[in-house]
Amino acid sequence: MAESVSAATAFANVFRRELAFAWRSLLVWLVPGMAMIGLTVSMQPEMSKEGSLFAEKLDMVPKEILVAFGVQGADFSEPASYLATNFTIYTLIGSVFAGILGATVLAKEEAFGTGEMLYTMPVSRRTVVLAKVAAGFVLVELFALGLAGAAFGTFAAIGVTLARPAVMAAMFVVAGALFAVMFALGLLITVRSARPRNATSAALGLIFGLYGLNVVGALSESLTAVRALSPFHYAEAARVIQTGGLPAGTLVLVAVALAAIGTACLLFERKDIHA
Amino acid sequence: MSTITLERLTKLYPGGRGVRDLDLTIERGEVFGFIGPNGAGKSTTLRTLLGLISPTAGRARILGLDARVDGPTVRARVGYLPSEPRLHDGMSVGAILAYLGRFFTPDSAARRRQLAEMMELDLSRRAEDLSIGNKKKVALVAALQHTPEVLLLDEPTSGLDPLIQARFFEVIQSERARGTTVFFSSHVMSEVERLCDRVAIIRDGRIVEMARMTELRARQFKQVRARLDPSDAAAELLGLAGVRDPVRDGERLSFVYQGDVKRLLGALAGAAVVDVTIEEPSLEEIVLSHYGKESRDG
Numbered sequence: 046m047a048e049s050v051s052a053a054t055a056f057a058n059v060f061r062r063e064l065a066f067a068w069r070s071l072l073v074w075l076v077p078g079m080a081m082i083g084l085t086v087s088m089q090p091e092m093s094k095e096g097s098l099f100a101e102k103l104d105m106v107p108k109e110i111l112v113a114f115g116v117q118g119a120d121f122s123e124p125a126s127y128l129a130t131n132f133t134i135y136t137l138i139g140s141v142f143a144g145i146l147g148a149t150v151l152a153k154e155e156a157f158g159t160g161e162m163l164y165t166m167p168v169s170r171r172t173v174v175l176a177k178v179a180a181g182f183v184l185v186e187l188f189a190l191g192l193a194g195a196a197f198g199t200f201a202a203i204g205v206t207l208a209r210p211a212v213m214a215a216m217f218v219v220a221g222a223l224f225a226v227m228f229a230l231g232l233l234i235t236v237r238s239a240r241p242r243n244a245t246s247a248a249l250g251l252i253f254g255l256y257g258l259n260v261v262g263a264l265s266e267s268l269t270a271v272r273a274l275s276p277f278h279y280a281e282a283a284r285v286i287q288t289g290g291l292p293a294g295t296l297v298l299v300a301v302a303l304a305a306i307g308t309a310c311l312l313f314e315r316k317d318i319h320a
Numbered sequence: 321m322s323t324i325t326l327e328r329l330t331k332l333y334p335g336g337r338g339v340r341d342l343d344l345t346i347e348r349g350e351v352f353g354f355i356g357p358n359g360a361g362k363s364t365t366l367r368t369l370l371g372l373i374s375p376t377a378g379r380a381r382i383l384g385l386d387a388r389v390d391g392p393t394v395r396a397r398v399g400y401l402p403s404e405p406r407l408h409d410g411m412s413v414g415a416i417l418a419y420l421g422r423f424f425t426p427d428s429a430a431r432r433r434q435l436a437e438m439m440e441l442d443l444s445r446r447a448e449d450l451s452i453g454n455k456k457k458v459a460l461v462a463a464l465q466h467t468p469e470v471l472l473l474d475e476p477t478s479g480l481d482p483l484i485q486a487r488f489f490e491v492i493q494s495e496r497a498r499g500t501t502v503f504f505s506s507h508v509m510s511e512v513e514r515l516c517d518r519v520a521i522i523r524d525g526r527i528v529e530m531a532r533m534t535e536l537r538a539r540q541f542k543q544v545r546a547r548l549d550p551s552d553a554a555a556e557l558l559g560l561a562g563v564r565d566p567v568r569d570g571e572r573l574s575f576v577y578q579g580d581v582k583r584l585l586g587a588l589a590g591a592a593v594v595d596v597t598i599e600e601p602s603l604e605e606i607v608l609s610h611y612g613k614e615s616r617d618g
Binding site: 168 | 372391402408409410466468
C-alpha cells in the first residue's frame with residue numbers, strides 16, 4: 046500500500062518543480078536588469094569627473110523632489126553613493142518581478158486547472174504553499190544577488206576601487222528584503238483569486254500604488270506620514286548611504302513579508318479549490 | 321467499516337446551487353455510480369471527498385478518516401481522475417507522472433511504466449501537445465500509479481476514444497478484482513450500467529434514488545413489444561393496471577409496464593399474442609423515467 050512521503054520530501058518536490066518552472070522568468074527580468082546596472086556602473090568614472098556639474102544642477106532641484114526620487118545627497122565621486130542615485134529604478138524593476146511572481150505562484154495552478162491534481166496529492170496545502178513561497182523567495186533573492194553581482198563585477202572590471210563595499214552590499218540586502226515584501230504582498234492580495242491575469246494586474250497596481258505613496262509622501266509635508274505605509278520608504282538606497290549599513294527599516298520589511306506570508310497561508314488553507 | 325461515508329453532506333454556493341443532505345455509504349470493493357446531469361452536484365461531492373472544498377455542513381469520510389481534517393493521509397490512499405484534467409505545460413508526460421508519483425512512497429515507477437504501456441501513452445510527449453483524450457489517459461495513470469485503495473473518477477470516459485474506453489473498462493475491472501473501491505460520477509449510462517454494483521441518482525443537489533443495479537431494474541418498468549392477431553383489440557391487456565404509453569400499429573403493440581410480472585404474463589396469455597419480447601429498461605430509460613416522474617411530481 047502506498048503512503049504519503051514526508052512533508053520535507055513533498056516540500057522538496059514542489060520546491061524543485063517551482064524553480065524549474067520559473068527560472069526562465071527570472072532570466073527574462075534579471076538579464077536586462079544586470080545589463081542596465083552594468084551600463085550605469087560603467088559610466089561612474091566619467092560621471093565622477095563631471096560630478097561638480099551635476100551637483101550644481103541637483104542643487105537647483107527642490108529638496109522634496111530629490112527625496113521623492115531618492116537622489117538626495119548625491120555624490121558621484123563615491124561608487125556606492127553614485128549607485129544609490131540610480132537605485133530606485135532597480136528596486137522598482139525587482140519589485141515588479143517579485144510582485145508578479147507572488148501574485149501568480151498560487152493563482153496559476155487554479156487558473157490553469159493544474160491545482161486540481163496537485164491539491165489531491167497526499168500533501169497538506171500548507172506544505173505546498175510554503176514550498177512555492179520558498180522557491181519564490183529564492184528567485185527574488187537571486188534577482189537581488191544578480192544585480193549585486195553585475196554592479197560589483199562591473200566596478201571591478203573597470204578598475205574602480207570601492208571605498209565602502211559593505212555599504213553597497215547593504216543596498217542590495219535591503220533591496221532583497223523589499224523584493225520579499227512585494228512577493229509576499231502579491232501572494233496575499235491574490236490568494237483568494239483564481240485568475241492570473243487579474244492577479245498580475247492587482248499586483249502591479251499595488252506596487253505602483255505603494256511606490257506612488259512614497260513619492261507623494263515626500264513631496265508634501267502634510268503627507269509625510271503616509272510614507273511609513275510604503276515599503277519603498279524603508280528600502281531607499283539614500284537611507285543606506287546615510288546609515289552606513291542596514292537601516293532599521295529592514296526589520297520592518299522582513300516583518301511585513303513574514304506577516305503577509307502567514308496570512309496568505311491561513312487564507313489559502315480555508316479556500317475552496319474549484320479547478 | 322464502510323470505505324466512503326457521506327453524512328448529511330451539504331455544500332451550498334451563492335444562488336442556492338450545490339449539494340444538500342447527502343447520505344451515502346459505499347462498502348469496500350464496490351463500484352458505485354453517481355448519476356446525474358451536468359450541474360447536479362456530482363463534481364462538488366467528489367471534490368468535498370478530496371478535501372478540495374469544505375462542506376457547509378455534514379461530513380465526508382474515506383476509510384474512516386475525515387476528508388478535510390486528515391486530507392494528506394486520506395489522499396495517499398485515494399486516486400482521483402478529474403473530469404477535465406489539465407497538465408503542466410512545458411513538461412513531458414513522463415516528467416509529470418514522475419512529479420506526481422514522488423508524493424508517494426514506495427516509488428511507483430514500475431507500475432507507472434506498466435500503466436502507460438497499457439494506455440498506449442508516449443511518455444516523451446509534452447503536455448501541451450496532447451489531445452483531451454490523451455490528457456485523460458495521463459490523469460488516469462496518475463490516479464492509479466500508487467495503487468490506491470479507493471478510486472474517485474469524475475466523468476472518466478468523456479473524451480476517450482472507444483478503444484481507450486475499452487482499456488479503461490479493463491483497468492477498472494482489474495481494480496475491482498484487486499478489491500479497490502470505485503466511486504465514479506457519470507452521465508454516460510452505458511458505462512455505469514456496465515461497471516457498477518450500485519448507483520445513486522442525484523438531481524438538483526439531492527440524492528433521489530439509490531439502489532443496486534439489479535434492484536433498480538427489477539422494481540422499475542419493463543418495455544413490452546408484442547405481435548398480436550390483428551383482430552384482437554387486446555382490451556384486457558391494455559386495461560391492466562401499470563400499463564402506460566401504449567402504441568398500436570397494426571399487429572404490433574408496444575407499451576411500458578410497471579407492476580407484477582405474473583399479472584402481465586397472465587394478461588399476455590389471454591390475448592392473441594403471436595410473439596412477444598419483454599425487455600429490461602436501460603439505465604438511461606430508468607433515469608429518464610425518474611426525472612420524468614420528478615418533473616411530474618414537481
